[in-house]
Amino acid sequence: MSAFWKHGFSATNYDVLEQATGLRRQSLVYAFGDKRTLFLKSLSHYFSTRVGEVIAILQRDGSDLDNIRSVFDAWLATAVDENKRGCLIVNTSGQFGASDKEVAAIVNGAVDALRNAFAVAYESAQTSGEAISSVPPKDLARLTVAAGNGALLHVHSDENTENTINVFNSLLTIVGAEPRKVG
Numbered sequence: 001m002s003a004f005w006k007h008g009f010s011a012t013n014y015d016v017l018e019q020a021t022g023l024r025r026q027s028l029v030y031a032f033g034d035k036r037t038l039f040l041k042s043l044s045h046y047f048s049t050r051v052g053e054v055i056a057i058l059q060r061d062g063s064d065l066d067n068i069r070s071v072f073d074a075w076l077a078t079a080v081d082e083n084k085r086g087c088l089i090v091n092t093s094g095q096f097g098a099s100d101k102e103v104a105a106i107v108n109g110a111v112d113a114l115r116n117a118f119a120v121a122y123e124s125a126q127t128s129g130e131a132i133s134s135v136p137p138k139d140l141a142r143l144t145v146a147a148g149n150g151a152l153l154h155v156h157s158d159e160n161t162e163n164t165i166n167v168f169n170s171l172l173t174i175v176g177a178e179p180r181k182v183g
Helices: 001-012 014-021 025-032 035-058 062-078 088-096 101-127 137-156 161-174
Strands: none
Touching: 001 014, 001 035, 014 025, 014 035, 025 035, 025 137, 035 062, 035 088, 035 101, 062 101, 062 137, 062 161, 088 101, 088 137, 101 137, 137 161
């Protein structure tokens, strides 16, 4: 998974996969099938683990807005990570678009799962009075996932993490929450 995450599908050849896994090409093909099949398995694994972690954060007991802030913190940690990998789902979406139906199904499944989890968190925050209710939860969820995707895409080209912090603080302000203090 990490080889595809770092290099993308096209730039990940069998030499890169051999180096990343310690397995020879023949062993990789025997165990996983061709490179595309291994990529699809890696993408599905990322969805179940990394995206699953975000959903688990949003579903924790306690303050919904604190949980949302915790997701922003996790995304920010990814944005400032020295590996500059960003998000495998976002990277894959940019590389493939809708050109590969199987890849698009996994990417869209991940995005939908995130949107749904954020919508539930925002609805709960609005119901409890923790967040403003002038913007529907599903719209806040779409905005949040789009902003998160954009921030994690810009990891590859934008060295200024303050931009990412400002985006997340703006989202918190939109829902009526206190933004994080910077500096």
